[in-house]
Amino acid sequence: MLYSLGPVELRLAPLNPTRTQNSARYPFAEHDVLGAPPAYEDMGDGERKFSLSCITFPNDDLFAGGLTSIAALEVARSSAVPQLFLRGDGLLLGFYLIEGLRETGETLDWVGVPGAVELEIDLLRSDAPFADSIFNLFGGAL
Known part of the structure; x- marks a missing residue:
């Protein structure tokens, strides 16, 4: 695992992180x-x-599940609940809101599925979610 964001583990496959950017203001x-x-x-x-x-x-069979991971991130984004964010070496980065997702597909196949999908994930540091927010997020999934 390279990163974990809420319900999704970002690995070399099926959803491979290729670049990161971090910024902070005081x-x-x-x-x-x-x-x-x-x-x-x-x-x-x-x-x-x-x-x-x-x-x-x-x-590509090796990357099966990549679109499912993107869909799970979309659910987490639309929930407006801060997601736990971890780096692969175990460093706890904190809780982040998924502020935006930008998906770019290219080389469409005959049914419109892109051969490659690039995803940009924009995160905003937040406090830990309230217990009722977590319950509502998982309660809806049950």
Whole structure:
């Protein structure tokens, strides 16, 4: 496993992460001071974003399940429940909301299934979900 995001494990197959990007902000409020440079007020830790680029090949038996993994990520995104995010070495990255999914398919077969699907996953750091949010997410699946 390279990463785990909520219900989906991202591995070399069926949904292979190929690139990551991590960004963090630490905002400051600017206050004008007469006759001096602006004073900056510490606003606390700001937003943290993480993005993953993944690829799958739906027509290749080795990558069977890649489209199912994308569908599971779509369910997790639309639930608006923060998902536990882990790196493959066991590092707990925290809870993240799935802010966006962008899917690009190319080389369509005769029924419209792409031969390659690239997926961009945009994540936004969040607090842990409330217990009722987790219950609603899994309760709907039962």
